[in-house]
Amino acid sequence: MTEPSQTTALPDRMSVNPRSPFYNEEILAKGVGIRFKGEEKTNVEEYCISEGWVRLALGNKVDRKGNPLTILQKGPVEAWIKGAETD
Template sequence: MSDTPPDHLSVNPNSPHFDAETLRRGIGIRFKGVERRDVEEYSISEGWIRVQLGKKVDRHGQPLTIKLTGPVEAWYQDVGAADAADEAADTGDASAD
């Protein structure tokens, strides 16, 4: 698997940008320098995210979303966790010397 997340991804199974394998792996999103966990869809190249607008739903039962624009960063959470574990191991080894 590649360590670069897709440019465009959605959590809605009806979307053409839905990818269950990628979502199972876990995606971290940073929007305008703040880590977000409520992102429904994102596009890195176009610079936007979609987040749910409260608990409101449309007439089909789908959540209403709002599009926010700005710089978007994405990463795989399992890769980030492995990197953090490697850094912790590196700092632990340095203090043992």
């Protein structure tokens, strides 16, 4: 596997929800790739590398406030900036 070190360090925990304290629009605009248990995931709503978990969206299902329904899964998590792969 390629090493995920990049010029911009990714935070240990990040969320795609703007209401979350772990939301970072600047980094998300660059594109963040997540590999969970060796498989690249595209439906990650939130992750924490040090605690080893991801929160995955369950399809198009939403709660009564319009937030996606999610499931928490534990395992090894890797994150990288997608644009850094081609540099």
